[in-house]
Amino acid sequence: MALKYSCASAGADSCGFSTTATDKADLARQLADHLSRVHAVTTPTQTILRYLVKCAEDRGSLANA
């Protein structure tokens, strides 16, 4: 199942970043890169990554409902 993520839907309204990923690990990797480059989070914790992946999962399940 593809995961769709956007910063706006995760609460960062001013960031226009969005992406899709093939699985959670792929998304977490993309987010770690994006957070370090755009949000000045140089070492995103597992807690943050897990939370953001969860946001994407929740949206995915809503989209399929």
Ligand SMILES: [Zn+2]
């Ligand atoms: Zn962002």
